[in-house]
Amino acid sequence: MSKAVLSPPGSIVPLLGNEAIARGAIEAGLDVAAAYPGTPSTEIGETLAEAARELGFHFEWATNEKVASEVAIGAAWSGLRAMCFMKHVGVNVAADALFTLTYAGTTGGLVVVSADDPHAHSSQNEQDNRHYAVAMGLPMLEPSTPQEAKDLVYRAFDLSERYALPFLVRSTTRISHTRAPVRLGEIRERRGKGKFKPPEPDRYVQVGAIARKHHRELLEKLSRIEGELAPELVEIRGGSGELGIITSGVAYTYVLEAARAMGLDVPILKLTMTNPLPAERIGEFLRGLKRVLIVEELDPYLEERVKAIAKDRAPNVEILGKAQGLL
Structure with missing residues (x-):
């Protein structure tokens, strides 16, 4: 110790x-x-x-x-x-x-x-x-x-x-x-x-x-x-544009590092509570965006659930992640 x-x-x-x-x-x-x-x-x-x-x-x-x-x-x-x-x-x-x-x-x-x-x-x-x-x-x-x-x-x-x-x-x-x-x-x-x-x-x-x-x-x-x-365990970093990022855990730090290196200023939704997922807050984040990239380690856990949330709350948003082989 x-x-x-x-x-x-x-x-x-x-x-x-x-x-x-x-x-x-x-x-x-x-x-x-x-x-x-x-x-x-x-x-x-x-x-x-x-x-x-x-x-x-x-x-x-x-x-x-x-x-x-x-x-x-x-x-x-x-x-x-x-x-x-x-x-x-x-x-x-x-x-x-x-x-x-x-x-x-x-x-x-x-x-x-x-x-x-x-x-x-x-x-x-x-x-x-x-x-x-x-x-x-x-x-x-x-x-x-x-x-x-x-x-x-x-x-x-x-x-x-x-x-x-x-x-x-x-x-x-x-x-x-x-x-x-x-x-x-x-x-x-x-x-x-x-x-x-x-x-x-x-x-x-x-x-x-x-x-x-x-x-x-x-x-x-x-x-x-x-x-x-949800109000306490969800953080949104402001940005502009039609692309947003949803992430959690250590992947959030990877996103911040990559965004700085690439000069990106995009909205980022950080989920500290990942069960139960705050569906309303996620839906609010999705609205107004055209594409959302899900960044996570291992299985497409967040990606699958965000897609289900988007179906009812923001059906026109394209959800990208592991399913497309992007990560």
């Missing part, structure tokens, strides 16, 4: 994205963290393991990702702030617990970090876990810099408690393993000891009619999240 991770609030220190993720959790008052090591997520655990000895929260390396997620879930169900994290393929192992978790919800803040690995730098595949967020009903946030990684993890704990849902923070290799200046914030006081008290008797019993009821609740929560968080 870089000793800079525990520097005083207000310090600006060089941190890996993974160290910034750990610091964000610490600032949020982390009580419990669990993980199974796997690059590109490992440094989160290495950082928290050392910080736990100094700060007193609980950290453990688990037998596998499913166990890690269940440790964190149990802590969050007891009112504590908890985080589990894993590389992208680790979500396959944790999926059984996570799919049901979104129906059950949570009491304390619960953040799940997936460290995806485009280009398979240290992995057996290039699995794109944005699809998991949709399938599970997990709200998903994607940072574009180490500073955002820290800030979004911190914020995700508050949002998790606000909506009684776990939040997924999706990093990728070029966030996790980039070192950049990060401004540190205050560290909240930990809660320390939890108490398991379900909000209602059937909350954690996902069978039959109960699961169907909780599924409806989940869909209602996601609808609220889309409407309430």
Whole structure:
């Protein structure tokens, strides 16, 4: 662990994205963290393991990702702030617990970090876990810099408690393993000891009619999240012309660099929340443009969904991206 991770609030220190993720959790008052090591997520655990000895929260390396997620879930169900994290393929192992978790919800803040690995730098595949967020009903946030990684993890704990849902923070290799200046914030006081008290008797019993009821609740929560968080988690950089760009995560920084190098002044829509997608804001951005380029890593996740949104809100806009072989 870089000793800079525990520097005083207000310090600006060089941190890996993974160290910034750990610091964000610490600032949020982390009580419990669990993980199974796997690059590109490992440094989160290495950082928290050392910080736990100094700060007193609980950290453990688990037998596998499913166990890690269940440790964190149990802590969050007891009112504590908890985080589990894993590389992208680790979500396959944790999926059984996570799919049901979104129906059950949570009491304390619960953040799940997936460290995806485009280009398979240290992995057996290039699995794109944005699809998991949709399938599970997990709200998903994607940072574009180490500073955002820290800030979004911190914020995700508050949002998790606000909506009684776990939040997924999706990093990728070029966030996790980039070192950049990060401004540190205050560290909240930990809660320390939890108490398991379900909000209602059937909350954690996902069978039959109960699961169907909780599924409806989940869909209602996601609808609220889309409407309430869109103004805060969507950024539009002004520009001119009939071409616009939609992007998210580290690809946003690539877009800015390329635009500067090419002298382009085009409207850019940056999506920090990529599930649920803010359809109304995307529709507003599309109107008035003739062509929109979707810039993203791995699968055409955004491209396919923006096309669906455009069909009803801006049918004459041409959506370009991976499907045309442009990226």
